[in-house]
Amino acid sequence: MNFNFSVEILRFSNEFERVVLVYFFALNFTYFFLMLIGFFELLKYGAELDEREDFGALNSSELVPPVSVLAPAYNEAATVIESVKAMLALSYPEFEVVVINDGSKDETLDLLIQEFNLYRSSRPANQDLPTKPIRGVYRSPGGLPLVVIDKENGGKADALNAGICSARYPLVCAVDSDSLLEETALKRVVLPFLRDPEQVLAVGGIVRIANGCSTSGGRVTEVALSSSWLVRFQVVEYLRAFLGGRVAFSTFNCLLVISGAFGLFRKSAVIAVGGYNTSTVGEDMELIVRIHRWARQQKKEYRVVFQPDPICWTEVPESLRVLKRQRNRWQRGTIETVWEHKSILFRPVFGLLGWIALPYFAIFEGIGPVIELIGYVLTAVGVSLGLFQPRIALLFFICAVVNGIVLSVSAVILEELSTKRYPKVAHMVWLVIASIFENFGYRQLTTLWRAQALWDILKGKKCWGVMERKGFGQAAAAQ
Amino acid sequence: MVVMVAGIVAAKSSRARAEQIAGQRRKAIQDLLILGRDSSAFDQVAREWPAELLEVADEALGFLMGAERQRILKLIEIPACRSMLLRAVKSDEPREATRAVRILSECETEDCRAAVVGAMDHPSTVVRAAASKAALKTGDANLKLRILATIPKVPLWERVVMFHSVYFDTEVVQRFIEDALAGSDDELKIAALDLVHAGRRFVSAPVPPKLAASVNVEVRIKFFKALPYCRLPEDSLALLGAGLQDPDWRVRAMAAKACTQLRPAPLAPNLLALFRNATQPAEIRHAAQALAAMGGESQLQLERLAGAGHGITSQIAAEVVEQRIIALMGARK
Numbered sequence: 001m002n003f004n005f006s007v008e009i010l011r012f013s014n015e016f017e018r019v020v021l022v023y024f025f026a027l028n029f030t031y032f033f034l035m036l037i038g039f040f041e042l043l044k045y046g047a048e049l050d051e052r053e054d055f056g057a058l059n060s061s062e063l064v065p066p067v068s069v070l071a072p073a074y075n076e077a078a079t080v081i082e083s084v085k086a087m088l089a090l091s092y093p094e095f096e097v098v099v100i101n102d103g104s105k106d107e108t109l110d111l112l113i114q115e116f117n118l119y120r121s122s123r124p125a126n127q128d129l130p131t132k133p134i135r136g137v138y139r140s141p142g143g144l145p146l147v148v149i150d151k152e153n154g155g156k157a158d159a160l161n162a163g164i165c166s167a168r169y170p171l172v173c174a175v176d177s178d179s180l181l182e183e184t185a186l187k188r189v190v191l192p193f194l195r196d197p198e199q200v201l202a203v204g205g206i207v208r209i210a211n212g213c214s215t216s217g218g219r220v221t222e223v224a225l226s227s228s229w230l231v232r233f234q235v236v237e238y239l240r241a242f243l244g245g246r247v248a249f250s251t252f253n254c255l256l257v258i259s260g261a262f263g264l265f266r267k268s269a270v271i272a273v274g275g276y277n278t279s280t281v282g283e284d285m286e287l288i289v290r291i292h293r294w295a296r297q298q299k300k301e302y303r304v305v306f307q308p309d310p311i312c313w314t315e316v317p318e319s320l321r322v323l324k325r326q327r328n329r330w331q332r333g334t335i336e337t338v339w340e341h342k343s344i345l346f347r348p349v350f351g352l353l354g355w356i357a358l359p360y361f362a363i364f365e366g367i368g369p370v371i372e373l374i375g376y377v378l379t380a381v382g383v384s385l386g387l388f389q390p391r392i393a394l395l396f397f398i399c400a401v402v403n404g405i406v407l408s409v410s411a412v413i414l415e416e417l418s419t420k421r422y423p424k425v426a427h428m429v430w431l432v433i434a435s436i437f438e439n440f441g442y443r444q445l446t447t448l449w450r451a452q453a454l455w456d457i458l459k460g461k462k463c464w465g466v467m468e469r470k471g472f473g474q475a476a477a478a479q
Numbered sequence: 480m481v482v483m484v485a486g487i488v489a490a491k492s493s494r495a496r497a498e499q500i501a502g503q504r505r506k507a508i509q510d511l512l513i514l515g516r517d518s519s520a521f522d523q524v525a526r527e528w529p530a531e532l533l534e535v536a537d538e539a540l541g542f543l544m545g546a547e548r549q550r551i552l553k554l555i556e557i558p559a560c561r562s563m564l565l566r567a568v569k570s571d572e573p574r575e576a577t578r579a580v581r582i583l584s585e586c587e588t589e590d591c592r593a594a595v596v597g598a599m600d601h602p603s604t605v606v607r608a609a610a611s612k613a614a615l616k617t618g619d620a621n622l623k624l625r626i627l628a629t630i631p632k633v634p635l636w637e638r639v640v641m642f643h644s645v646y647f648d649t650e651v652v653q654r655f656i657e658d659a660l661a662g663s664d665d666e667l668k669i670a671a672l673d674l675v676h677a678g679r680r681f682v683s684a685p686v687p688p689k690l691a692a693s694v695n696v697e698v699r700i701k702f703f704k705a706l707p708y709c710r711l712p713e714d715s716l717a718l719l720g721a722g723l724q725d726p727d728w729r730v731r732a733m734a735a736k737a738c739t740q741l742r743p744a745p746l747a748p749n750l751l752a753l754f755r756n757a758t759q760p761a762e763i764r765h766a767a768q769a770l771a772a773m774g775g776e777s778q779l780q781l782e783r784l785a786g787a788g789h790g791i792t793s794q795i796a797a798e799v800v801e802q803r804i805i806a807l808m809g810a811r812k
C-alpha cells in the first residue's frame with residue numbers, strides 16, 4: 001500500500017481549509033448582515049421614540065397592564081437589598097416585586113425580612129407549574145408591593161416557575177436579583193405589549209455592564225468603563241450581541257435569546273408552554289425557542305421582540321476563572337437548546353426560525369468554536385510541518401483579526417449612534433482599543449472555553465457554577 | 480480601520496462639544512425665560528437657536544403652571560418665534576415637528592391651530608399622533624368628535640396616549656361616550672368604556688343597561704369594569720347580579736370587582752356563591768375582596784371560610800382577610 005502520511009495530512013488539511021474558508025465567509029457575511037440590519041433598525045427606532053409624551057401617558061393610565069417582576073435569588077446577600085430597592089423604585093403604574101429565595105445558604109432571606117420588615121403571609125400560589133416545595137411567603141405590612149417566596153433549592157428555572165405561579169399580574173418580568181434596572185426600564189420594555197397587545201408574547205431589554213459605573217440607591221448614577229481589560233472586552237461583546245444580533249433577529253421575528261437578566265413575558269404563554277425547563281442550564285434561551293415553537297405550531301400570529309432602550313445593568317466576571325465558568329455554561333445552554341429543538345431545523349412550518357435563526361445558533365454559536373479551534377490547531381500543525389506557507393496562514397489570521405476588529409468597532413459605532421450611554425470621548429477610545437485587543441488572546445480563549453463546553457456536555461456536566469459578586473459600586477470604589 | 484476609529488473619536492468629541500454648546504444655549508434660553516422681560520432678545524434667540532428654543536420651551540411647558548406658564552406662552556407668540564414654530568411643525572425630523580406641535584397646541588391663535596390640524600397629515604406617525612392629541616385639547620368640537628371616533632382603529636398604545644390628552648369633563652367627551660354607548664358599533668362601545676375606565680371620573684351620561692347582556696364578551700367585561708364610574712341605572716342590582724352569574728369568568732370577575740367599589744349589600748349571597756363555586760383565582764379573589772369590603776356579616780362569613788380548609792378558596796380568603804387586618808392596623812397607626 002502506497003501511503004504517504006504527509007500527503008494525506010496535506011490533503012485533509014486542504015479539504016478542511018476549504019471548509020473553514022466557507023465557514024469563515026458565511027459567518028462573517030451573517031455577522032455583517034445582522035450588524036447592518038441592527039444599524040438601520042436602531043436609527044428607525046431612535047427617530048420614532050418620543051420620550052416625554054409617551055412615558056408621561058403611561059404613568060397614570062389604568063389601561064397599562066400590571067407587571068409582576070420576578071427576581072430569583074440564590075446566595076445574593078451582597079447585592080439583593082440594593083437590587084430590590086431599585087426594583088421597588090421603578091416608575092410604573094402598577095407592579096409587584098416577587099423575590100424568590102431559592103434555598104439560599106447565606107443570609108439573603110434574613111436580610112430581606114429585616115430590611116423590609118416582612119411578615120409571613122398566607123398568600124397562596126397557583127399550581128400551574130411544578131416546583132420544589134415552597135417554605136413560606138413573606139410580605140411587607142406597609143403596602144410595599146414586595147412578596148418574598150422562600151422555597152427549597154431547585155435552580156434558577158425552578159425559582160422562576162415558582163415566581164410565575166405566585167405572580168398576580170398578566171405580565172411577568174424575569175430579572176436577575178443581582179442586576180439593576182433603570183427607573184424607566186419597565187415602562188420601556190412594556191411598550192411592545194401596548195403597541196401590539198394581541199400578538200406580543202415576550203420582550204427582551206438590553207443588558208449592560210455595571211462594573212466601573214457609580215451606583216447609588218440601586219441606580220447607576222454615572223456610567224463609566226471599568227479599568228479592567230477583561231471587563232472592557234466583555235462590554236464590546238455585549239454591545240455586539242445586543243445591538244447587532246438581537247435587533248436584527250427581532251426584526252425578522254426569530255429572536256431566540258432574551259437574556260435571563262431582563263425579559264418580559266405574557267404569563268399565559270409561559271404557562272401554556274410549561275414554564276422554564278429545569279433540566280437545562282440555558283433556561284432563558286430554551287424558553288424562548290419553546291414559545292416560538294408553540295406559537296408556530298398553534299399557527300398563532302405572534303411576536304417576540306427586542307427593545308434596545310430598556311436597560312438592565314449587571315455585574316460581569318472580573319476573573320478568568322469565573323468568566324470561564326460563565327461562558328462554559330452559556331455555551332452548554334446554547335447547545336442543549338439547539339439539540340432539544342433540533343426538529344425545528346429546516347422545517348417549512350417554522351419559517352425563518354427553522355431556516356435561519358436556529359441553524360445560525362447551531363452552526364455559528366454551537367459548533368462554531370470547535371471549527372475555529374480545529375482551524376487554529378491545523379494551521380499551526382500545517383505551518384510547523386511545512387505543509388502550508390506561513391505567509392498564507394498569517395494572511396488568513398490577519399483577515400480573521402481585521403474582520404473581528406471591524407465587527408467590534410461597528411458595534412461600538414452602533415452604540416454611539418443609538419443609545420450613547422458612554423458619555424466621554426475617552427470611553428469610546430478605550431472601547432475601540434478593546435475592540436482591537438480582544439482579537440489577540442481573549443477571543444481565542446473564549447473560543448477554547450466554548451469548545452470545552454461541548455466536551456463537558458458529552459461528559460454529561462449539568463452544574464451552573466458560582467458567580468462571585470463584589471456588590472455594586474464596590475468595583476468603582478476600588479478603582 | 481484607522482480612518483474608522485478616527486471618525487468615531489472625532490464624531491464623539493464633536494458631538495460632546497456640540498452638546499456642551501447646546502447645553503450652554505439651553506441654559507441661556509432658560510435664564511431668558513425665567514428672568515428676561517426683553518422680547519427682542521427672545522426674538523433673536525428664535526432666529527439663531529431655534530432647535531434649543533424648541534427643546535427648552537417644550538420642556539418648560541411640560542411642567543410649569545400658572546403665571547410662569549402664561550409668560551412663556553406670551554413670549555412664544557412673538558412673530559419670530561411663531562414663524563419658527565410654524566416652520567418647525569413641517570420639519571422632516573419627527574422630534575422637532577412633535578415639539579413644535581406640542582408648543583403650538585398651547586397657542587390660541589387661528590394660524591397655530593391650523594398648523595396643528597395640518598400636522599395630522601404629517602408623514603411621520605409620531606407627529607400625526609402628537610397632532611391628534613393636541614387637537615383633542617384645542618380643536619373645535621367637531622374635530623374632537625372626529626378624532627375620538629377614530630379611537631377603535633388606533634392600537635392600545637395610541638389609545639393610552641390619547642386618553643391622557645382628553646379633558647374628561649367636557650361636553651364633547653361626555654357626548655362621545657353617550658353616543659358611542661347608545662350606538663351599534665361594539666368597537667366604539669369598547670373604546671368609550673375604556674375611556675371611562677381610564678378616566679376614573681364619574682360619567683354623567685346614562686349607561687345603557689343592555690350592555691351587560693351584550694353578545695360581545697369584551698363589551699360585557701368593559702361594562703363591568705367601567706360600571707363604578709357610571710351613572711347607575713335603576714336596576715343596577717339586577718345588572719350586577721346577572722354579571723356575577725355570567726357564563727364567562729372574566730365578566731364574573733369584573734362584576735365582583737365592581738361590587739368591591741359599589742358594595743351592594745343585597746348581593747352578598749350572590750358573591751358568597753360565586754366565591755364558593757368559582758374556579759379561577761381572579762374571580763375568587765375579587766369576590767372575596769367584595770365580601771371583605773362590605774364588612775359586617777359578609778366579612779365574618781369570609782373569615783369563617785378562611786379557616787375552613789386548605790384549598791385555594793380558603794387560602795385566598797385567608798389572604799384577603801389578612802390584607803384587611805393589616806390595612807386596618809395601618810389606618811389605626
